[in-house]
Amino acid sequence: MNTFDIRSEDIRAITPKMRAGDRVYLTGTVYTARDAAHKKLFELLDAGAPLPFSLKDAILYYAGPTPAPEGTPIGSCGPTTSGRMDRFAPRLYDLGVAATIGKGERGDEVAQAICRNGAVYLCAVGGAGALISRHITAAEDIAFPELGCEAVRRLTVEKLPLIVAIDCSGGDIFKEGRARYAAV
Numbered sequence: 001m002n003t004f005d006i007r008s009e010d011i012r013a014i015t016p017k018m019r020a021g022d023r024v025y026l027t028g029t030v031y032t033a034r035d036a037a038h039k040k041l042f043e044l045l046d047a048g049a050p051l052p053f054s055l056k057d058a059i060l061y062y063a064g065p066t067p068a069p070e071g072t073p074i075g076s077c078g079p080t081t082s083g084r085m086d087r088f089a090p091r092l093y094d095l096g097v098a099a100t101i102g103k104g105e106r107g108d109e110v111a112q113a114i115c116r117n118g119a120v121y122l123c124a125v126g127g128a129g130a131l132i133s134r135h136i137t138a139a140e141d142i143a144f145p146e147l148g149c150e151a152v153r154r155l156t157v158e159k160l161p162l163i164v165a166i167d168c169s170g171g172d173i174f175k176e177g178r179a180r181y182a183a184v
Helices: 008-017 035-047 089-094 108-116 129-133 145-150 173-183
Strands: 003-007 023-032 059-061 099-102 120-123 136-143 152-166
Touching: 003 008, 008 023, 035 089, 035 145, 089 099, 089 108, 108 120, 108 152, 152 173
Parallel strands: 003 023, 023 059, 059 099, 099 120
Antiparallel strands: 023 152, 120 152, 136 152
16 A cells, blocks of 8 residues: 655646555645536536636545634535536546545446546545544635535645545455455
8 A cells, every 4th residue: 555645736647656545645726516516517518618617637526515613714524425426427537637535436437437537536534524624724615606515615735635446547445345355
């Protein structure tokens, strides 16, 4: 198992070296987007309208943060179940997304899109939103404020702890873990 301390803008250069189960400490820019935001992004894509941020090498974090307590950039910011975004993910990876962050398994079409695009799926620890928020140094609403906690936000993260769940070679911690368990 390897550990990578990387900047968001360097993720494309590092993904070929990452393997399922590796640790990642991510620093840089991440965009939050959940179900409702994905629907709105797809409406813009389908209409040929400009997006609120570039998908090229973007990192999407499936999260709906709580309001920021006074003196902090954001409230609790834990991962959402990623499978709910599976119907959107292949197209977004094909359009340039470099990584997604969430919790839980992904479908086969998503795994294929990750491999096809040299991308990665990273997991954050579910239930640890308050701890994760300590790694967020700035947060700015950039699209769909009417969605409340599901608005798209640009986050600046500092050494956000993550695990490589699906790598661009097809490694998958969920499938591999089940296989090891079944072999016992």
